[in-house]
Amino acid sequence: MLRRFPDLWLFLLVAFGLSWLFALPLWLSDAPTGTLAFTAIGVAMMFTPALGVLAVRLRGRRLGDPATGREWAVRIGLSTGGSRGRTLALVALAWFGVPALVIAAIALSAALGLLSVDLREFSLFRESLAAMPGGSPPVEAGVLVAVQAASMILVVPLVNSVAAFGEELGWRGWLLPHLTPLGTWRALLVSGVIWGLWHFPLTLRGYNYPELGAWAAPLFVVFCVTFGALLGWLRLHSGSVWPAVVGHGSLNASASLVVLVGDAADPPALAVAGITGLAGSALLAVVSALLFKYRPVERPVPAAAAETPGAA
16 A cells, blocks of 8 residues: 555655654663653654654645645645534534543443542542652642642643644544545554554653553554544544544543542552553443444545655
8 A cells, every 4th residue: 555655655754753763862861751851752753743744745746736735734634624613513522522531431440440549538649749849739639639630621631732733633634534545444443553653662661551661552552543533533524633633632631630539559550441541442442433333424535536746
């Protein structure tokens, strides 16, 4: 397939090549996860898929692609899609629906015995506060949990959507429609696997599942496939990338809710509990399957049909 679509080669080369280049200081310095440097590099990496899309656009212009800037923007989902009202409704659904799924994954994990929660003392959160410079602040842990949870749901998704845009423009804006000649489900699977592999510069260092070390990398691919299917439904159902951008930003904002309610005596095993664990991936898979079954999407005009001239 890649031989038929040189734009795909170029996109992947830029997105993956730059992600490894940006992450190189982490490997050279052996910086642990959770440090400011690790976080900053992770945020910078999020813009590499957008740079891949830009490279494809520049190549197309050089080879005489007749698409105007507006046509290209529509092609990669920067418009509001076929219905502005539906797209705005899906943006709201992504904003508040993703945290609802995060909470549901916590409840499911607890119900299955995969997670111990402490909603009385918030002992794990208290422990993390005590470890901070200056010790615990003079405010009840429950109050801080409520404030932080509210900000995770109401405010932080908008902030996180800035960096999430860098990824979503590439993965759901450009790549997913480009793969639709494979069929919707295959396109979702392949794009999700690619998204998961792209995280390897971080996940091979144990990112998201520090207890697993390098085994965090294949596990996060599973999550990327299931959550990518949900984001893919938002993209295809709206014809716009913006609901997926907000959904991605909302996930990054609220995924750590599991830590706020965890029990210090039995800390969460993030590989199985919470939205990014196996329980969350199973939940996302079921929700995505139901959405595609009961709210099917029209297959968009594949971006591959507009492959740049001279790209045989």
